[in-house]
Amino acid sequence: MLHFAQILSYGFLNGALYGLVALGLSLVFGVMNYLMVAHGALIMLAAYVTFWSFFYFHLDPFVFILLVMPAFFALGWILFKILYQSLMKYPEGEKIKNSLLISFGLLLIFSNLAILFWTADERAVTTRYSGKVIEILGVRLPYIGLGGLALAIIVIIALHLFLTRTYFGKAIRAVSLDHEAATLMGINVNKVCLVAFSLGFALAGIPGVLTSLHAFNPAISFDLTNKALIVLVLAGVGSIKGVLIGGLFLGAIEAAGVYLVGTPYREVFGLILFVLILMFRPQGLAGRKG
Amino acid sequence: MFRVEHVDVCYGDIQALWDVSISVENGELAALVGSNGAGKTTVLKAIAGLLKPRKGTITVDNLQTHVMDAYKIVEMGVVLIPEGRRLFREMTVLENLEIGSFIGRARKGKNEKLKWVFSVFPILEKRIHQTAGTLSGGEQQMLAIGRGLMSDPKLLLVDELSLGLAPLIVKNIYGTLREINRSNKVTILVVEQNVRLALKIADRGYIIENGRITGEGKGGDLLSSEKVKAAYLSMG
Numbered sequence: 001m002l003h004f005a006q007i008l009s010y011g012f013l014n015g016a017l018y019g020l021v022a023l024g025l026s027l028v029f030g031v032m033n034y035l036m037v038a039h040g041a042l043i044m045l046a047a048y049v050t051f052w053s054f055f056y057f058h059l060d061p062f063v064f065i066l067l068v069m070p071a072f073f074a075l076g077w078i079l080f081k082i083l084y085q086s087l088m089k090y091p092e093g094e095k096i097k098n099s100l101l102i103s104f105g106l107l108l109i110f111s112n113l114a115i116l117f118w119t120a121d122e123r124a125v126t127t128r129y130s131g132k133v134i135e136i137l138g139v140r141l142p143y144i145g146l147g148g149l150a151l152a153i154i155v156i157i158a159l160h161l162f163l164t165r166t167y168f169g170k171a172i173r174a175v176s177l178d179h180e181a182a183t184l185m186g187i188n189v190n191k192v193c194l195v196a197f198s199l200g201f202a203l204a205g206i207p208g209v210l211t212s213l214h215a216f217n218p219a220i221s222f223d224l225t226n227k228a229l230i231v232l233v234l235a236g237v238g239s240i241k242g243v244l245i246g247g248l249f250l251g252a253i254e255a256a257g258v259y260l261v262g263t264p265y266r267e268v269f270g271l272i273l274f275v276l277i278l279m280f281r282p283q284g285l286a287g288r289k290g
Numbered sequence: 291m292f293r294v295e296h297v298d299v300c301y302g303d304i305q306a307l308w309d310v311s312i313s314v315e316n317g318e319l320a321a322l323v324g325s326n327g328a329g330k331t332t333v334l335k336a337i338a339g340l341l342k343p344r345k346g347t348i349t350v351d352n353l354q355t356h357v358m359d360a361y362k363i364v365e366m367g368v369v370l371i372p373e374g375r376r377l378f379r380e381m382t383v384l385e386n387l388e389i390g391s392f393i394g395r396a397r398k399g400k401n402e403k404l405k406w407v408f409s410v411f412p413i414l415e416k417r418i419h420q421t422a423g424t425l426s427g428g429e430q431q432m433l434a435i436g437r438g439l440m441s442d443p444k445l446l447l448v449d450e451l452s453l454g455l456a457p458l459i460v461k462n463i464y465g466t467l468r469e470i471n472r473s474n475k476v477t478i479l480v481v482e483q484n485v486r487l488a489l490k491i492a493d494r495g496y497i498i499e500n501g502r503i504t505g506e507g508k509g510g511d512l513l514s515s516e517k518v519k520a521a522y523l524s525m526g
Contacts, residue, residue: 167392174378174389181376184338186364186393186441 005139007255013145015251016152017210019244021224022231023155024203030238031176031196033092034084034099039204040224041110046072046208047216048118054125054212061125061209062147068205076201079106080194088190107221114218124215148210155206156244163240172196176238223267230274236284246285291316292368292445292477297346297356299329299336306332307501310346312479314445314494319471319478321492321509323485323522329501330481331373334447337479338370339363350445365393367444373453375434379423383414386422386433390440399442407436410466428459435463439470446470448480452487460484464491485522489513 025039046068053059053067083106087098124130133140163169174182175192183189211220230250235242250270257269277284292314299307307329314320324330335341337348339360348356355363378386387407391400408415411432417425422433431451438446448467452460468491471478482488489495492509497518505512512518 167388167397170381170385170389171392173381173385177378177380178376180340181372181378182389183340183360184364184370184372184376185389185437186361186396187389188359188361 002138004259005137007259008252009139009141010145011251011253011255011258012248013141013149013251014254015248016145016149016244017207017247018227018231018250019247020148020152020155020203020207020210022228022235022243022247023159023207023240024200025225025228026232026235026237026240026243027159027203028197028200029232031172032088032193033095034087034103034197035096036103036200037100037225037229038103038106038110038221039200039228040226041107041114041221042072042075042201042204043208043211043224044114044216044218044221045110046205047212047220048114048123050209050212051123051125054127060127061212065151065206065209068209069202072205072208073198073202076198077194079201080197084197085190085194088193107225111218111221114221118218120217120219122215122217123212125212127213130213144210144213151206151210152244152247155203156240159203160240168192168195226267227270230270232284233274233277234285239284242285249285291351292479293347293349294333294337295347295349297333297336297343297348299332299341299343301341305344305501307336307343310498310501310503312496312503314477314479316477317471317475318493319468319480319491320494320496321488322479322481322496322498323483323488324498325522326483328498330483330498331449332501333498334370334449334479334481337363337447338368340370364441365395367442368447369438369441369443369445370447371434371438371449371451373449375430377422377430377433377437380421382419382421383425383433384418386437387414387440390437391442393441396440396442400440403440403442407439410439410470411436427455428463431455431459431463435467439476443476446476446478448478450481450483452482452484460487467491485518486513489518 021043025036028034028036049068050061050064053064054061083102084099087095090098129143132143134143163173171187171192174185174187175189179189231243231246234246234249250273253269253273254266258266294310294312297307297310298305310333322330322333332341336343339355339358343356347354350366350368355366355368378389387404391397391403396403413429414433414436417429422430425433451463464487467478470476480488489509489512495507495509495512496503497505505517
């Protein structure tokens with residue numbers, strides 16, 4: 001029983017990370033129907049940047065979040081202008097297809113550049129608190145995992161408040177519901193999309209930093225995108241709170257699978273869940289589009 | 291103050307408007323009437339900047355708006371209440387109204403505007419925290435007009451507000467529009483299939499047929515003209 005509680009709590013802590021992994025992708029898809037499958041590669045890049053900044057300057061990864069977010073925001077801004085701006089005029093289905101193609105290209109380019117520059121070796125940032133745990137009722141919880149959970153909750157609450165309490169946040173939601181009606185309110189839809197897209201990049205920075213604290217290599221880009229897509233489907237399009245719940249749910253399902261069947265099959269359960277949700281509840285657990 | 295001059299509009303290769311000219315003076319309530327598919331909505335979309343004319347000019351206070359982006363035209367005070375209302379259905383009544391006052395000019399006087407909208411449509415205040423999608427059709431139309439008023443319009447364009455609403459509600463809402471036009475000096479252009487209703491309340495009317503303006507005059511004069519009687523009021 002204790003063994004199960006241990007595996008389940010690891011599952012939840014992983015799940016919080018999955019929520020963060022999916023957050024940026026979910027935001028971008030919700031606002032402008034761009035399927036940014038390169039999101040996992042962005043997280044991988046952020047992990048490398050964190051790794052090298054720790055290696056050379058001994059910057060604490062959690063503090064480094066404050067630097068990596070604006071840097072990735074800027075990267076998103078530039079890539080939107082170069083690659084994604086021209087897709088704005090297409091109808092919904094075309095947007096999904098074209099953005100998917102461009103993003104898949106980016107995913108391959110970023111992953112291969114990472115191998116070229118930094119090799120395919122596994123790396124991890126090892127801080128003073130790496131490997132330290134806190135024990136509650138016999139269940140050991142690593143500091144880093146708890147830090148990730150706390151970050152996930154803080155970031156999702158902050159994003160929720162931004163989207164519901166500020167004029168610009170409300171404009172983002174209005175654009176996600178109806179581009180033309182938003183235009184008629186005097187909202188510059190292009191600019192809102194540019195900012196939301198860049199924000200999605202900035203949000204890749206946070207799970208990137210957390211990923212750097214575990215073992216990682218360039219190939220995790222694909223795994224991370226995979227997790228993000230599963231969480232997106234679980235949460236449903238347009239639900240920010242659903243992303244955290246979806247992430248935790250995925251983490252718990254994986255943990256249960258590991259406990260019942262075995263570690264090698266961990267990835268399988270997420271994918272089975274993905275298929276089941278698409279078959280029986282395609283709007284997601286908390287989604288809005290039927 | 292507001293002029294559409296010799297405007298042609300096309301959807302791809304298909305021309306929808308030919309040489310359309312309309313003018314509305316400050317403080318007027320004008321109506322553009324015609325049957326389904328005549329091009330009424332196209333005219334409003336061109337004015338709001340959602341469609342760009344192939345030929346001709348559109349000016350507000352002598353400033354050319356047809357070259358501007360649609361969101362900038364809203365900042366000029368030209369506000370369209372679109373056909374089908376186009377509310378943000380999953381946002382609350384209050385949030386819809388707040389988004390209405392998004393542009394800088396409107397944001398300053400937001401609270402007074404909100405009070406005014408609630409005094410014009412008291413039902414909206416009762417529904418303030420409900421999501422827009424849960425309102426009845428009439429309430430949704432009121433919210434759409436309220437949202438438009440929040441943008442502090444100088445020229446309010448109203449597209450087909452009678453669509454899908456009970457006649458009594460339509461009459462009430464038109465009465466309210468007339469009130470807003472008279473007491474707040476908002477210039478209004480309505481587009482309407484219900485020819486009799488629109489021409490009755492309008493100072494000035496235009497008739498559009500197959501993408502061309504075929505008649506104009508005072509609302510009352512048009513209503514009593516033989517041509518309108520024959521074509522639209524089945525009194526020929």
